[in-house]
Structures are given as C-alpha cells and as structure tokens.
Amino acid sequence: MTSLLSVSNLEVAYGTIPALRGIDLDVNKGEIVTLIGANGAGKTTTLRTISGLLKPKTGDVTYDGRTITGIKPHVITAMGVSHVPEGRGIFANLTVNDNLELGAYLRKDKIKQSEYERIFTLFPVLKERIKQSAGTLSGGEQQMLAISRALMSKPQVLLLDEPSLGLAPQMVQTIFRVIKEINAEGTTILLVEQNAHMALVTAHRGYVMETGRIVLTDDTKAMLSSDRIKKAYLGG
Ligand SMILES: Nc1ncnc2c1ncn2[C@@H]1O[C@H](COP(=O)(O)OP(=O)(O)OP(=O)(O)O)[C@@H](O)[C@H]1O
Numbered sequence: 001m002t003s004l005l006s007v008s009n010l011e012v013a014y015g016t017i018p019a020l021r022g023i024d025l026d027v028n029k030g031e032i033v034t035l036i037g038a039n040g041a042g043k044t045t046t047l048r049t050i051s052g053l054l055k056p057k058t059g060d061v062t063y064d065g066r067t068i069t070g071i072k073p074h075v076i077t078a079m080g081v082s083h084v085p086e087g088r089g090i091f092a093n094l095t096v097n098d099n100l101e102l103g104a105y106l107r108k109d110k111i112k113q114s115e116y117e118r119i120f121t122l123f124p125v126l127k128e129r130i131k132q133s134a135g136t137l138s139g140g141e142q143q144m145l146a147i148s149r150a151l152m153s154k155p156q157v158l159l160l161d162e163p164s165l166g167l168a169p170q171m172v173q174t175i176f177r178v179i180k181e182i183n184a185e186g187t188t189i190l191l192v193e194q195n196a197h198m199a200l201v202t203a204h205r206g207y208v209m210e211t212g213r214i215v216l217t218d219d220t221k222a223m224l225s226s227d228r229i230k231k232a233y234l235g236g
C-alpha cells in the first residue's frame with residue numbers, strides 16, 4: 001500500500017522539554033488511522049507538527065511523496081491536508097456561513113452549491129443554523145461546523161484532534177458516523193482521540209502513544225481484543 005502521509009523519526013520539543021521523542025507513523029490512502037494515548041502523550045503535538053504549526057527538531061513529514069517539513073501551514077492546507085484543531089477553532093463572532101466560506105479561502109475556485117448540499121446531508125442541523133453566529137451553536141454543532149469548514153478546503157487528508165471531546169454520547173455517535181461517511185467518500189483520516197473505544201471501532205489501524213513515543217501499532221480489530229489495550233485504554 002502507498003502511504004499518503006508519513007512521519008519519520010519526528011522529534012519536537014517545547015523549549016528544552018521534549019514532547020515527541022522520535023515517532024514514526026504512516027497513513028495509507030483511504031484509511032482511517034487513529035492515534036490514542038493519555039493526556040500529555042504528544043497527540044496534539046503530532047498533528048500540529050504535520051500541519052506545519054510546529055517545527056520539528058529532527059525528522060520528516062512526507063505527504064503524497066513530497067517532504068512538507070517546515071512548509072507554512074496555509075501551504076500545507078492548500079496542498080490537501082486540513083486540520084480540525086483541539087477546541088475546534090471556529091470564529092465565534094462570524095456566522096456559520098462565513099465560517100464555511102473561510103474554510104475555502106485558500107481555494108482558487110468558488111464553492112459550489114453541491115458542496116453546501118454535501119455538508120447539509122452530513123449535518124442537516126447546519127442548514128437551519130446557516131445565518132446564526134457560530135459562538136451560539138451547541139458544542140456538538142460547533143464540532144460539526146469545524147469539520148465542515150475543514151471539508152471546504154477539499155482535503156485529501158483530514159487531521160481530527162479530539163472530535164468527541166465534551167460531547168454527549170448521542171452526539172459522539174453522530175460525529176463518529178459522519179467521520180466514517182467522509183472516509184467512505186474518499187477522504188483519508190488521521191484521528192486523535194481520548195475516547196479509545198469509539199476511535200478503535202471507527203478506525204482501520206491504530207497507534208498508541210505514551211510520553212512522546214509510539215509504543216504499539218496494529219489493526220484496530222487486534223487492538224480491541226488485546227489485553228494490554230483493554231487494561232490501559234478500554235477500562236479493563
Ligand atoms: N505550548 C506548549 N508549551 C510547553 N509545553 C507544551 C506545550 N504544548 C504541549 N506541551 C507539553 O507537551 C506534551 C505533549 O502535549 P500534547 O498537547 O501534544 O499532548 P496530548 O497527547 O494532545 O494531550 P491531551 O490528550 O491532553 O490533549 C505535554 O507534556 C504538554 O505539557
């Protein structure tokens with residue numbers, strides 16, 4: 001299989017404090033790959049480095065056969081890697097519609113009506129809320145908007161950081177169902193999650209991170225039945 005996104009020997013530090021201690025990770029075209037691990041393991045740091053927001057000390061990020069290490073975030077987005085950050089990062093004072101348009105601002109072409117229709121099919125509630133200011137949406141609706149905004153850049157790869165954080169169980173189900181739909185339509189996904197169970201039932205392959213290192217990788221099916229994973233991440 002060809003890997004679409006690949007990270008090799010990545011080391012990242014905040015000042016002198018290491019956050020990533022040499023990680024390797026591959027995402028193949030068409031996959032959902034999940035990265036799980038405890039608080040502070042380095043998951044967000046990994047996504048922020050892939051999307052160009054952080055510069056690694058050593059190591060490389062390769063996308064679609066090209067090294068993208070050190071390239072500016074907006075260029076990486078324009079190349080086809082879109083990042084939905086932890087905490088969503090939507091513009092609270094702007095309307096839903098303005099947020100969606102901002103997601104497309106790096107594109108040379110105009111947003112087509114069919115793209116809005118696709119978003120409204122994935123998340124019908126956004127159609128009703130299109131003129132509402134984003135800050136007045138519920139947490140779940142804000143997550144829907146954040147994902148939709150990222151889709152407006154027409155990504156090949158979607159980086160999702162904790163999409164289920166703080167959401168009620170039913171909303172968590174909705175978000176994960178849509179993640180699968182987006183993937184089925186052809187978008188490759190790297191999913192960071194603390195909800196290890198949902199992440200592992202959703203993704204094809206997974207990586208486990210502990211204090212800046214990848215300590216395990218496997219098919220999610222094998223991970224779900226592993227005693228080690230069950231004990232550490234699935235509550236027994
Ligand atoms: N801006 C920063 N300055 C200094 N240290 C940081 C900064 N951001 C993260 N760190 C540290 O780097 C390590 C990895 O953090 P990171 O946010 O990548 O973890 P995470 O796996 O995403 O955790 P969580 O599940 O809590 O979101 C942690 O020890 C954290 O304290």
Ligand SMILES: [Mg+2]
Nearest residue numbers: 043044045086
């Ligand atoms: Mg994080």
